[in-house]
Amino acid sequence: MGANIRATGAPPHEALCGDSPTLGLGTLVSHSPDPSPARTRESVKGRVLVVGASGFLGRAVVRALAEDGFEVRGLARDAAKGERIRENGGIPFLGDILDTPSLASAIAGCTAAVHLAANPSREEDAMQVRVEGARWLVEAARSAGVSRLLIGSGYWVYRGQPKPIDEDAAVDPRGESRVNYETERVGLAAQTAGKLDVSVLRPGMVYGDGSWFRGMATAIRSGEYSVVGDGKNRWSFVALPDAGRAFATVLRSGLGGEVYNVVDGSPVMLREFVDFVAGKLGARAPPTIEVDAAAGVFGPEVAHHLAADRPTSNEKLCRLGWQPRFPSFREGLPPLLRTMYPHSSGRSD
Numbered sequence: 225m226g227a228n229i230r231a232t233g234a235p236p237h238e239a240l241c242g243d244s245p246t247l248g249l250g251t252l253v254s255h256s257p258d259p260s261p262a263r264t265r266e267s268v269k270g271r272v273l274v275v276g277a278s279g280f281l282g283r284a285v286v287r288a289l290a291e292d293g294f295e296v297r298g299l300a301r302d303a304a305k306g307e308r309i310r311e312n313g314g315i316p317f318l319g320d321i322l323d324t325p326s327l328a329s330a331i332a333g334c335t336a337a338v339h340l341a342a343n344p345s346r347e348e349d350a351m352q353v354r355v356e357g358a359r360w361l362v363e364a365a366r367s368a369g370v371s372r373l374l375i376g377s378g379y380w381v382y383r384g385q386p387k388p389i390d391e392d393a394a395v396d397p398r399g400e401s402r403v404n405y406e407t408e409r410v411g412l413a414a415q416t417a418g419k420l421d422v423s424v425l426r427p428g429m430v431y432g433d434g435s436w437f438r439g440m441a442t443a444i445r446s447g448e449y450s451v452v453g454d455g456k457n458r459w460s461f462v463a464l465p466d467a468g469r470a471f472a473t474v475l476r477s478g479l480g481g482e483v484y485n486v487v488d489g490s491p492v493m494l495r496e497f498v499d500f501v502a503g504k505l506g507a508r509a510p511p512t513i514e515v516d517a518a519a520g521v522f523g524p525e526v527a528h529h530l531a532a533d534r535p536t537s538n539e540k541l542c543r544l545g546w547q548p549r550f551p552s553f554r555e556g557l558p559p560l561l562r563t564m565y566p567h568s569s570g571r572s573d
């Protein structure tokens with residue numbers, strides 16, 4: 225099954241749970257110096273709580289917000305995860321999105337919050353952490369007088385279509401994307417102009433050293449990856465640091481009640497992307513597996529998503545002033561792959 229999981233590009237979950245043996249939930253993980261000592265109180269743009277801050281996307285968001293001048297708190301489920309938050313310029317607070325007191329104490333004094341908590345230790349808890357967690361975060365935000373909430377979702381909520389997908393395109397949430405879609409709905413239902421402005425961000429396939437891309441690259445390298453369908457369907461990508469910066473942009477300039485796609489604006493056929501990765505890694509071009517056969521291996525929802533055509537537009541986000549530093553995978557993947565595989569036999573250009 226391991227090979228199958230990797231072949232889907234499904235993220236490996238490092239799900240550790242529970243309280244710290246030495247600290248109570250809701251406490252600052254440790255009293256270390258300000259991660260950005262050069263910043264004066266006047267220059268801080270606001271204090272933001274990121275929930276899911278130790279995760280793949282969450283860490284990039286913490287980094288981008290900190291670089292943008294926000295004071296960033298990150299909810300960490302244990303002290304070790306807190307270190308990941310600190311490394312990215314955030315201040316870790318011990319807590320859990322489903323533990324009200326810890327959430328209340330972490331959010332106190334914040335002007336904004338970001339929901340990226342996902343992928344709990346047990347898959348059956350996904351709904352609880354994402355959807356119920358969103359409700360609890362909305363409540364905590366209201367009680368603390370927080371005026372801005374960002375909900376991280378994903379572009380898999382869209383129905384596939386050949387023409388460019390903007391934020392008004394039809395949705396067809398299934399599997400994991402249904403959980404994300406319901407999370408969005410909880411956030412948008414809480415939208416209260418001027419009091420709690422809620423925006424939803426739908427990142428495309430975020431590539432970085434982790435999550436689905438590490439799984440895909442590993443499987444391509446070992447010859448275990450298969451392209452589902454004919455590979456002519458288009459995926460929409462975004463480099464991890466650009467995705468993080470998108471959250472900072474929407475926090476600063478986005479509107480409440482609105483949804484923003486987070487993609488680099490260069491959708492590409494899956495076959496082209498996969499063959500590019502294979503070429504860089506010195507691996508053979510992966511074979512193809514029929515969608516029906518893939519459904520038997522990965523389940524129908526995942527197979528459907530992998531074969532869907534989703535050429536997605538970033539125009540709305542760009543109108544807020546965001547521009548991807550990596551306009552396509554052609555610029556973004558080579559430096560990433562060199563970091564991930566410094567001794568790769570593949571081409572280094």
Ligand SMILES: NC(=O)c1ccc[n+]([C@@H]2O[C@H](COP(=O)([O-])OP(=O)(O)OC[C@H]3O[C@@H](n4cnc5c(N)ncnc54)[C@H](OP(=O)(O)O)[C@@H]3O)[C@@H](O)[C@H]2O)c1
Nearest residue numbers: 276278279280281301320321341342343377378427430435
């Ligand atoms: N990865 C992508 O390419 C991508 C693309 C588009 C959309 N998305 C969406 O973005 C969201 C985040 O994805 P990701 O890839 O960053 O996931 P991830 O790496 O698994 O991170 C999930 C985060 O949620 C935390 N978490 C889990 N249960 C929690 C709880 N009960 N209380 C507080 N925090 C909890 C985890 O903490 P621990 O570190 O302690 O486990 C971790 O920090 C998901 O909804 C996903 O669908 C991801």
